[in-house]
Amino acid sequence: GDSVTQMEGPVTLSEEAFLTINCTYTATGYPSLFWYVQYPGEGLQLLLKATKADDKGSNKGFEATYRKETTSFHLEKGSVQVSDSAVYFCASDSSYKLIFGSGTRLLVRP
Amino acid sequence: ETGVTQTPRHLVMGMTNKKSLKCEQHLGHNAMYWYKQSAKKPLELMFVYSLEERVENNSVPSRFSPECPNSSHLFLHLHTLQPEDSALYLCASSQERGGGGEGTSYEQYFGPGTRLTVT
Numbered sequence: 206g207d208s209v210t211q212m213e214g215p216v217t218l219s220e221e222a223f224l225t226i227n228c229t230y231t232a233t234g235y236p237s238l239f240w241y242v243q244y245p246g247e248g249l250q251l252l253l254k255a256t257k258a259d260d261k262g263s264n265k266g267f268e269a270t271y272r273k274e275t276t277s278f279h280l281e282k283g284s285v286q287v288s289d290s291a292v293y294f295c296a297s298d299s300s301y302k303l304i305f306g307s308g309t310r311l312l313v314r315p
Numbered sequence: 316e317t318g319v320t321q322t323p324r325h326l327v328m329g330m331t332n333k334k335s336l337k338c339e340q341h342l343g344h345n346a347m348y349w350y351k352q353s354a355k356k357p358l359e360l361m362f363v364y365s366l367e368e369r370v371e372n373n374s375v376p377s378r379f380s381p382e383c384p385n386s387s388h389l390f391l392h393l394h395t396l397q398p399e400d401s402a403l404y405l406c407a408s409s410q411e412r413g414g415g416g417e418g419t420s421y422e423q424y425f426g427p428g429t430r431l432t433v434t
Contacts, residue, residue, distance in 0.1 A: 237421070237422075239422055241425075246427075247427055247428070248317070248319075248321075248405050248425035248426050248427045248428045249405065249407075249425040250317065250425070251422050251423075251424065254422055294358070298421055298422075301346070301363060301365060301370060301371075301411075301421075302348070302360060302363060302371065303423055305357065305358045306357075307357045308357070308358070
C-alpha cells in the first residue's frame with residue numbers, strides 16, 4: 206500500500222541554520238504531495254504542496270520539489286527562525302485520503 | 316484561521332460520561348474526516364465522510380460514534396471511554412474527489428483540535 210516515510214526527529218538547529226527534512230513516498234498512480242506544520246497546541250496547517258513531478262511548492266521561505274525519480278519531497282529552508290519550531294508532517298494523497306508520515310519535530314534555538 | 320472550527324477545545328470526562336465533539340467547516344467542502352493524535356504515535360485516521368456518507372471506518376471501537384448531518388457539520392459522539400482514548404482529536408475537510416487526474420490535489424484543512432482527557 207501507499208506509504209510516507211520521513212526522518213526521525215527531533216531536529217535541533219541554531220537560528221539562521223539551513224534546514225532539510227527528508228521525505229520519501231511509495232504510491233501507485235500520481236499522488237499530490239504536501240507538507241503540513243503543527244505548532245504547539247494547534248491543528249495541522251498546510252505549508253506547501255506540489256501536484257506533479259518537478260513541481261516546486263514554496264511558502265514562508267520553505268521549499269520542496271516533487272522528485273518522481275527518487276520518490277522524494279524533501280523540505281528545505283535556507284535560514285530557520287525560532288518561530289519555525291514545530292512538528293512537520295509530509296503527506297501524499299491516495300484515493301480519498303491523505304497518507305501522513307510520522308512527523309519530525311524541529312527545535313530552533315536562538 | 317483555517318475555516319474549520321472545533322468545539323470544545325478541551326474536554327475532561329469520566330469513563331461513564333457521554334459527550335460529543337463538534338466540527339464545522341466554512342469552506343464549501345463536501346468531505347470531512349476525524350483523526351486521533353496521541354503522543355508519540357502517528358496520526359490515525361478514524362472516519363471519513365464523503366458527500367455525507369461514511370466511506371471509511373478504520374476499525375474504531377464502537378464507543379466512538381460519528382455523525383455527519385450535512386456537508387458542513389461533523390460530530391463524534393463519545394461514551395464509556397477508556398483512559399487510553401485520551402488524545403487530541405482533529406477534524407479536517409476537503410473537496411470530494413471527483414475523478415481528477417494528475418495535477419489535481421485534495422488538500423485537507425484541519426481544525427485546531429479537541430484535547431480530550433479521560434479520567
